[in-house]
Amino acid sequence: MSEQTSPTSAEPPAGRGRPKDPAKRHAILDAAKSLFLTHGFTSTSMDAVAREAGVSKLTVYSHFSGKEALYFAAIEAKCENLMPLPMFTLEPGGSVAEMLQNIGEAFLEMVYSEDSMRLINAIGADDPKMARLFCEAGPQRTQSAMVSFFQRANELQQLQVPSPERAVELFFGMLQGGCRHLQIMLGCRPPPSREESREHVAEAVRIFLRAFGV
Secondary structure (H helix, E strand, O other): OOOOOOOOOOOOOOOOOOOOOOOHHHHHHHHHHHHHHHHHHOOOOOOHHHHHHHOOOHHHHHHHHHHHHHHHHHEEEEEHOOHHHHHHHOOOOOOOHHHHHHHHHHHHHHHHHHHHHHHHHOOOOOOHHHHHHHHHHHHHHHHHHHHHHHHHHOOOOOOOOHHHHHHHHHHHHHHHOOOHHHHHHOOOOOOOOOHHHHHHEOOOOOOOOHEEEE
């Protein structure tokens, strides 16, 4: 049976109005993240996810319509854990410099985490559809949040960013540009320490604010 369609079963499906169990959803996502990291997308089945999570396959499908939806949710949950969306919310009187520092450090931690690097390396062996899902659940999510952050900073007259979309590319480009990033992604050198990341982000923030600060 295809992994993309719900299985038939003698057990009745969850009612449309029945609330989903958050604990089971969490267990399913944890199992999915572990299996996708270990075996990749193609070799991970919904049956395996159900066994790992300790739930029925029907329960998995009651939370996620198919394996693609589960993969997307697993990547999204990983990003939300390291870079929760409230991190990008700029309130009146908030410090843009402090928020950029926190965002930059969290971004580098996410990019250079062992799980992220394994996922990125595994995508090449999969298909373009998985690369698209990964980008939508991870990088695109972060980019959209940063665009909103820069737009809000413009509204509050804390930054003068002509193009928030371009500013996102510039900021994250400063954080991971250069030969060192390529060497880390290829496994030729270890990721930066927390202190190294903090210093690198602080320098990038100073340069960015020099260009776009009011």
